[in-house]
Amino acid sequence: MRIAGNGPVGAGDVGLGVPVAEGRWQPTRAGVVNSWAWAEEELLFADGWLTLAGPNGSGKSLSASMLVTVLLDADVSQTALSVSGKAAGTLLSRHTDRDEQQDRTGVWWLEYGRRTGGGAVEYVTTGLWLRSVGKVVHRVFFLARGRVGEGLRLQVDREPVRIGDLAAQLAACQGHAFTSSAASATSNRARLSEHLRVVGDEHDYRRAVREELFAPLDEVQFDALVGVLRSLRSVRTAEAISAAEMGRLLSSALPALDGERLMVIAQAMERISELEGQLDRARAEEKLLQGAERAYRRYVEAVAVVEAASLIAANTRFDAQTRRERQAGEEVQQAAGR
DSSP, X not given: OOEETTEETTTGGGTBTSOOOXXXXXXXXXXXXXXXXXXXXXXXXXXXXXXXXOOTTSSHHHHHIIIXXXXXXXXXXXXXXXXXXXXXXXXHHHHTTTOTTXXXXXXXXXXXXXXXXXXXXXXXXXXXXXXXXXXXXXXXXXXXXXXXXXXXXXXXXXXXXXXXXXXXXXXXXXXXXXXXXXXXXXXXXXXXXXXXXXXXXXXXXXXXXXXXXXXXXXXXXXXXXXXXXXXXXXXXXXXXXXXXXXXXXXXXXXXXXXXXXXXXXXXXXXXXXXXXXXXXXXXXXXXXXXXXHXXXXXXHHHHHHHHHHHHHHHHHHHHHHHHHHHHHHHHHHHHXXX
């Protein structure tokens, strides 16, 4: 399929192969060159969605896992490749379509796009280059700010691109390559280094994808996302699944919390418990003090009443004594005047 500036020719009008969302990345195109049962295929996403339809065993799940989960975290273990989560099949058998003696080169790729606030369109392509030789599969993951068919050509004269040519193209579009640090990957690393200043290890690919396409997710959040995607692969769309079963499936896919973070949370909860105990004791003491205050206030009021009554009685006696003294004085004066 011929590629134009905004996607496959004729696809832009219906939103195929081009990003619709603004400000976030979404899958726009994917493809395979000379790997598994694919010779050359390009798949178009519509607003980030893609449907693979076909009978059982046609390779829908295999293709989806290679294009999505493998190109997210570079995990090519048998467990990660299997839909059931159990070890079954290898990357070599997938690439060669179970003919492991075959000398074969191929590429899987997935393109993401987004629209910026100014109306511009940006693209990032992730991919996996494979070469099987003598029952050994060599692999190189790549990440580039380029598009297959424009800055990236994964096939030359109907032959899959060689690793040296791929490295040159990545260097031209400021791309990055990531390969194994094992001795078997020395030759590929050397060819990549002829064009790229830095060749990362495979575990660096996962971090590069997360930082480029899924910021601001941290490693734990990104791991949870990939885990959920892998768990959802086991769901058969032809079978009914209840909301409860889906909830259990998604919950089981979430990773365990980090031990150090759990320790911090536990210490914080213990401290909260201590503070709650102190608060309860302070409230109890406050109630006791309020009760003592009320009792003391009643005591003071009673003492004041008694003292006031005593003062009134004393004042009454004083007034009576004063009247008697005045009366006696008057009587004395009258007696003297006679």
